Amino acid sequence: MIEHSGWNLYKRLLGYVKPYWRAFALAILGYVIYAASSTALAEMMKRLIDGIQNPDAAFRLFLPLFVVGMFAARGLGTFLGTYFMSSVARNLVHALRCDVFNHMLHLPGRFFDAHSTGHLISRVTYHVEQVTGAATKAVTILLREGLFVIGLVVYLLWTNWMLTLLFLAVTPLIGGVVSYASKRFRRISRRIQRSMGDVTHVASEALSGYRVVRTHGAETFEKARFERASEVNRRQSMKEALTKATSTPVIQLLVALSLALLVWLAMSPALLDEMTPGEFVAFITAAALMAKPVRQLTEINSEIQKGIAAAGELFGLLEEPPEPDTGTHEPGRLEGRVRFEGVRFAYGDDQPEVLKGIDLEVAPGEMVAIVGRSGSGKSTLVGLLPRFYRPTAGRLLIDGVEQGEYRLAPLRRQIALVSQQVTLFNASIADNIAYGVSGADPAAIEAAARAAHAHEFIERMPHGYDSVVGENGVMLSGGQRQRLAIARAIFKDAPLLVLDEATSALDTESERHIQAALEEVCQGRTTFVIAHRLSTIERADRILVMEQGEIIEQGSHDELLARDGAYAALHRLQFQEPGPA
Numbered sequence: 001m002i003e004h005s006g007w008n009l010y011k012r013l014l015g016y017v018k019p020y021w022r023a024f025a026l027a028i029l030g031y032v033i034y035a036a037s038s039t040a041l042a043e044m045m046k047r048l049i050d051g052i053q054n055p056d057a058a059f060r061l062f063l064p065l066f067v068v069g070m071f072a073a074r075g076l077g078t079f080l081g082t083y084f085m086s087s088v089a090r091n092l093v094h095a096l097r098c099d100v101f102n103h104m105l106h107l108p109g110r111f112f113d114a115h116s117t118g119h120l121i122s123r124v125t126y127h128v129e130q131v132t133g134a135a136t137k138a139v140t141i142l143l144r145e146g147l148f149v150i151g152l153v154v155y156l157l158w159t160n161w162m163l164t165l166l167f168l169a170v171t172p173l174i175g176g177v178v179s180y181a182s183k184r185f186r187r188i189s190r191r192i193q194r195s196m197g198d199v200t201h202v203a204s205e206a207l208s209g210y211r212v213v214r215t216h217g218a219e220t221f222e223k224a225r226f227e228r229a230s231e232v233n234r235r236q237s238m239k240e241a242l243t244k245a246t247s248t249p250v251i252q253l254l255v256a257l258s259l260a261l262l263v264w265l266a267m268s269p270a271l272l273d274e275m276t277p278g279e280f281v282a283f284i285t286a287a288a289l290m291a292k293p294v295r296q297l298t299e300i301n302s303e304i305q306k307g308i309a310a311a312g313e314l315f316g317l318l319e320e321p322p323e324p325d326t327g328t329h330e331p332g333r334l335e336g337r338v339r340f341e342g343v344r345f346a347y348g349d350d351q352p353e354v355l356k357g358i359d360l361e362v363a364p365g366e367m368v369a370i371v372g373r374s375g376s377g378k379s380t381l382v383g384l385l386p387r388f389y390r391p392t393a394g395r396l397l398i399d400g401v402e403q404g405e406y407r408l409a410p411l412r413r414q415i416a417l418v419s420q421q422v423t424l425f426n427a428s429i430a431d432n433i434a435y436g437v438s439g440a441d442p443a444a445i446e447a448a449a450r451a452a453h454a455h456e457f458i459e460r461m462p463h464g465y466d467s468v469v470g471e472n473g474v475m476l477s478g479g480q481r482q483r484l485a486i487a488r489a490i491f492k493d494a495p496l497l498v499l500d501e502a503t504s505a506l507d508t509e510s511e512r513h514i515q516a517a518l519e520e521v522c523q524g525r526t527t528f529v530i531a532h533r534l535s536t537i538e539r540a541d542r543i544l545v546m547e548q549g550e551i552i553e554q555g556s557h558d559e560l561l562a563r564d565g566a567y568a569a570l571h572r573l574q575f576q577e578p579g580p581a
Contacts, residue, residue, distance in 0.1 A: 009311045013131070016092045023084040023091075028143060030080025035147035037073035039155050042289065044070065046282035078144075085140050089132060097128045100314055108323035109388040113347065118201025119194075123317060126196045127310040130189070134307020138300045145293035152286050152293075159283045185305030188240045193310060195233035202229045255294050259287055323387075325408040334414045334495045335399050336364040336526030338385070342394035345380060354380045356549040357394070362542075364495075367527040369537035371570060372546035378530045381546070382498045385528070386415045398496075416489035420501035422481045424473035429458055430465040432473075433487045445491060451521060452487035454480070490521050497527040534574055543567060 017024055044066055051063065101124055112120075206213055206222040213222050339362070345355040354377045362368050370378045383389055384396055387403060396403045403411070424432050433448055434440030445465065449455045457480055461467040473481040489497060515536060531537045538557045545553035545566045553565050560567035 009308050009315065012315060013092070013096075013134075013311055016095050017088055019095075020088045020091050023087050027081050027084035027088065030077045030082075030084065031143040031147050032077070033073055034077030034081060034144055035151040037070050037077060038148050038289070039151035039286070040066075040070045042152070042155055042282045042286035045285045046278040049278035049281045051278075081144055082140060085143070089139065093128055093132045096131060096314065097124060100124055100128065100317060103318050103320070103322065106322040107320055109383075110347070111320060116197075116201045118199075118204045119197035121204070122193070122197040122200045123314060126200070127193055127313055130193065130306045130310035131314065132307075134304050134311070138303040138307060141296050141300045142304075145296045148293045149290060149297070152290050155286050156283065159279055159286070184243050185240065185309075188236055188243065189306040189309035190313070191236045192233060192240065192306075193313060195229065195236055198229040199226070199233055202226050255290070259290075323408070324390075324404075327404055327406045327408065327411075329401055329405045330407055330410055331399070331401075331414060336362075336495045337397075337399050338362040338496075338526060339397040339400075340381075340394070341397070343384070343391045343396055344393035345377075345384065345389060346392050347389075353392075354549050355391075358549075358551060360544070360551065362526055362528075364526055365524050366541045367522050367529065367539075369529045369531055369540035369543045370546060371531060371534065371537070371543060371567065376546040377549040378546055379500055382500060382528045382530060385496065385498060386412050386417065413492075414494050415496040415498065416492040416494040417498045418482075418485045418489045418500065422473065422485040424469050424476075424481055424484060426468065426471045428463075428466045428468055429461070429484065432469060432484055433491050435488055437491075440491075448487045448491035449484075451490045452483045454483040454487050457483075486521075495525055497522065497525045499527065499529045499531075501530055501532065534571055545570070 044063070047066070048063060104120060104124075202222075202225050206226065213219060338360075340358045340360040343355055343358040344353055346353045358381065370381065372378055380389070384391060384403075385398075387408060390404070398406070398411075425435065429449075430440070430442065430445050433445045442465070446455060449458055449465075458465060458467070467475075469475050469484075473484065476484070489499075519539065529537055529540060537543060540557070542554055543557060543560055544551050545560070547566065553560060553563070553567055555563065561571060
């Protein structure tokens with residue numbers, strides 16, 4: 001990840017503020033009013049002390065009005081600043097969170113292979129909230145108390161510039177403490193954010209796989225794993241607390257020392273002769289008022305550094321290149337002619353090849369079944385079709401056009417995918433079947449469900465097609481989830497169909513229904529079927545046998561049995577047939 005300076009990150013964050021500059025300007029105006037009215041307290045003390053010596057009727061009326069006006073202005077300034085800065089900050093966080101999530105949806109498959117879901121979710125939730133701290137609390141205090149300090153310094157210089165310069169002599173020491181604390185806060189914040197990703201990752205794995213955890217009696221193991229991840233997070237948080245607890249008192253002590261020196265100098269006879277009692281009290285009041293805003297300004301340093309560290313991670317993610325979409329060809333409805341020419345593929349430069357020179361031509365409407373042991377490259381081969389990955393060598397052509405020349409979204413609209421790991425969303429059955437299509441025709445949804453032999457069980461559910469299936473279809477059986485996924489593919493009506501172990505979770509009766517449905521669905525579509533159960537692919541136009549990333553045999557079911565090669569051996573193994581003498 002690219003290392004960014006704190007100022008560059010803040011500048012980039014300010015870019016998100018531009019659309020809300022009116023609210024930002026109102027917030028700054030509010031803080032200016034707050035700072036001016038708060039500084040007026042010192043002037044009020046001056047008028048009070050000097051006025052007591054020569055009181056008159058005008059002074060008696062003026063002073064209470066001055067007090068009311070000062071606090072009314074301060075209240076108005078606080079409201080304008082707090083409300084409009086919160087509005088800007090929440091809009092900023094909303095825009096940043098949406099940008100990060102939207103960008104993630106366009107990242108290549110390799111990125112998701114290299115990052116756990118827990119860490120990615122942590123970036124959208126925890127990291128963005130850290131930026132909120134920098135954008136709301138920190139910026140609010142920075143502007144409000146910062147402008148107050150500036151107002152007090154200007155007032156002190158106006159009252160007695162020599163004493164003020166002596167008071168400000170301690171500033172470089174405060175700057176040094178803040179600089180050291182900032183670097184440490186940022187370093188620790190990065191570790192806290194990484195450890196939060198680990199906590200989210202471990203928790204999501206254990207909770208989503210709770211059945212496996214319980215059946216294996218691994219509760220103790222998972223508790224220990226979660227405790228380790230949480231303990232790392234706790235230790236880093238305590239380091240942050242220690243830095244914060246140390247830096248704030250040190251800065252306060254430096255301010256107190258400079259204030260004590262100021263009082264000692266101010267009470268020298270030479271200076272007392274030059275100042276009225278009111279000016280002297282006003283000067284000490286203004287200097288004393290500076291302690292609180294300076295303390296608050298030093299305390300927000302940790303929030304700012306947390307926000308900068310989180311923004312660094314988020315902008316690093318936003319700089320990840322999206323999956324390339326340089327194609328310009330806009331397909332109409334594809335015929336479904338697919339050709340692999342010497343296709344090779346490896347998941348990384350240092351990884352072994354998963355596909356080794358695949359040469360294959362599939363005619364429009366042909367049903368091609370792919371069989372072979374686990375790890376032979378079957379799923380990787382069909383994963384190249386929707387361009388989840390690009391071949392590392394060779395060419396993949398669809399309808400005679402190289403796959404990379406197609407625009408990505410229109411190409412993927414032409415491909416329906418049903419995988420072994422069915423993904424359903426916590427929405428209604430109708431929404432899951434018509435996923436990605438708003439305002440879909442209920443009749444078309446029902447037709448797709450009927451074709452997938454899902455209509456019978458859907459009708460028996462309490463709310464029919466409006467029944468919510470739960471997270472990842474937890475309310476349904478494995479076979480029902482599989483049939484919904486097939487109904488979704490049927491509804492999509494794509495000319496290219498990929499069935500990756502699509503009937504693996506079905507019982508024998510459901511499988512028979514689905515086989516009939518698939519035969520109907522596959523007509524006029526180019527279909528790739530990955531299957532371990534050979535009974536499901538006997539009617540395929542062509543069967544490919546893969547071994548270690550290569551096609552070692554191809555032909556129809558009867559041809560391959562007659563050849564008595566690898567396919568025949570697999571068939572015998574599965575159906576427990578006696579081998580040749």
